[in-house]
Amino acid sequence: MRRILIIGAGRSASSLIAYLLSKSESENLHLVVADLSLALAEKKIKNHPNASAIVLDIFNVENRKAAIKDASIVISMLPAHLHIEIAKDCLQFRKHLVTASYISDAMQALNEEAKENNLIFMNEIGLDPGIDHMSAMKVIDEIRAKGGNMLLFESFCGGLVAPESDTNLWNYKFTWAPRNVVLAGQGGAAKFIQEGTYKYIPYGALFRRTEFLEVEGYGKFEAYSNRDSLKYRSIYGLDDILTLYRGTIRRVGFSKAWNMFVQLGMTDDSYIMEGSENMSYRQFINSFLPYHPTDSAEIKTRLLLKIDQDDIMWDKLLELDLFNPDKKVNLPNATPAQILEKILSDSWTLQPDDKDMIVMYHKFGYELNGEKLQIDSKMVCIGDDQTYTAMAKTVGLPVAMATLLILNKKITTPGVQLPINKEVYLPILKELEEYGVVFNEQKMPYFGYNPDLF
């Protein structure tokens, strides 16, 4: 039996564990699911004969090392900053490691040592990062193989609510960490390249400079720019590309409405509001409005944000119950962002029967034999339910598949890796299709940013 140690049994581990259990007979696997909560670990393995659940506090060094020493390969589904001690143990006991997280500097620093020990530390192999790398590199490598020259790469991804569960005016519910949604775009200007020119968008303008995207069968979407679109420029081998842009997908109209919160200052996470615990929702919004002895919070909001009475923006605010004087925040020492997250959670929490949806969209512009061409590659994945969500599937399945490929020596390149090589992306993208993660690639003429050509 080959022992797979899975550390962390949270939401994103559901599909991962289910996949590996389904392969456990044919692949001769035993899963050890380790979590701080034994109940959570047990719930995920459902008394499967080829799995065991254990309690593991990774800060207990002895227990951690014992569990890792015992395994054939280790999967860490913990938050990114907790991987590093596990990675060091993997070096000590010569175990491969798989994570869905961005490669930290500390992780990268283990590259040489991992190589020397012929170990594979595969990271960024979830959804985003993960499936984005794989589906992009597949097309880029194909274009290059034909002798094409990349002109443009734009890549968009979003975690949304499925159309059948899309029941509010924002066309949005929290399908992943709400805090990250509230803080999205903060911490520095967005940076990208368009037609050879570096472009920067400050946070205050980020949600007003969106691009539109059309996905057949699912309608129109929009995307706002990610903070650093240039992060993978060299890794993808696109140092000379003219246009490089990465963005986050939302339904059309979300960003314009979200910008109201940004303009009011409600997404700020840098200071604690006075009296947050006993503050009403109405007092919360009023904190960001000028004082007036008689004008209502409503009219002040409308004036400040220039909202006509028949503007859908207004209905979006009302839907959140933002002006309710009786609903209390009930959070002591909270920042505006924390309070906003609480208010949004009232309206944007998935209901038991709701399903989520992942949308990914790449545009590849290139020149081949003097002709300018474009490939659009699109993927939509809908969750099965609230356990096997689209997010859990798209994050967890590539991790599980990579783990098996490493065990079976189909992935062999050692070192600190991310999934940009054929030996990784070809088998995984192919197998993902069986699970409904299918990229639809369309070839068309390349117009770039020149609307006169349309």
Place this chain on the structure above:
Amino acid sequence: MRRILIIGAGRSASSLIAYLLSKSESENLHLVVADLSLALAEKKIKNHPNASAIVLDIFNVENRKAAIKDASIVISMLPAHLHIEIAKDCLQFRKHLVTASYISDAMQALNEEAKENNLIFMNEIGLDPGIDHMSAMKVIDEIRAKGGNMLLFESFCGGLVAPESDTNLWNYKFTWAPRNVVLAGQGGAAKFIQEGTYKYIPYGALFRRTEFLEVEGYGKFEAYSNRDSLKYRSIYGLDDILTLYRGTIRRVGFSKAWNMFVQLGMTDDSYIMEGSENMSYRQFINSFLPYHPTDSAEIKTRLLLKIDQDDIMWDKLLELDLFNPDKKVNLPNATPAQILEKILSDSWTLQPDDKDMIVMYHKFGYELNGEKLQIDSKMVCIGDDQTYTAMAKTVGLPVAMATLLILNKKITTPGVQLPINKEVYLPILKELEEYGVVFNEQKMPYFGYNPDLF
């Protein structure tokens, strides 16, 4: 002879040194002006018989201690973070110390030791902080002495260009550190209280939420909120006050125009722009605009900022030559804020005959014998020339006067101090009037924020 050691002979030391030299005969003073640049120190003392210039590198511990040991009292006009080693030497050699800087935590920590040694470490005794404390506490103490109860305190200050030198559309020139002007308001939301309600303004809205102020003979001004209006709430004894607001004064229209830079992202100091050295002014603004193959930077700016062709905002941008494709930034590895400062300096640098102007405006609302009353206290100071600027006078003269009052044992309270006590503010405010720094106090009914009462 009493030896006054003045460390730092920069711009803000001119009026300070001139004042003390003028008193040197009658008060039996010898000034030692110490600077890294001997030439600068010599220039300031103009061969006066009661003064000497010395070279001093304060990081040379031996020289620093020798100079301080020799003095009767020490004035530090260095940047705030450099005071602390001087203060420790002053403790060692039992010397009084005077600075115009905010009290740092490190300085505050010396309070007990200073008291035990009966030493006065007087800080925040320039303009802002300084004259603002003194002129405010004078009125607040008078109101309290009559049995009044403070309802409102608003305090505004600005360094501007004098009306006779006001020659550009922005009605503004740099009269002090330009970098601080470009970065003003960044680093967190503005916080204040209006009629008992805490209010917060995010950076993106700061320059659109201004108050208007009228100063007889000088016309209308506006003010945007300072970051933390509540800093002196307890120090002034205003813990229960309903309205507390501090702001920065500009000419009307400045803030709305400045907000264009904020919205574009040009005031960001957190990242380095690609290719800044060879960038033209036009490329700089274009970096913040969407790409388009044919639309000009001008039309894109107008669309993004919603500027009509006959809007004065547009002329303000043109006046700065922002769209010039030939003018180069010439700054390697520069942030947007550094580049903007450079561009503004082309237009906003004081010319040799230009004069500066300081405007200060306090509003005091209070209740006395059941009646609501208000006192407005206003001060305008115009510079003599580019050496004895309004800024140099208002920063340097209170420092000089406090130094003499300490030497003459008129100021006697030991410890780490700021000028909120009568023994400090009464003689200094009185003497400042001889130098043209005059507060005009007007009594009127108090309207608060209720426009129906007007």
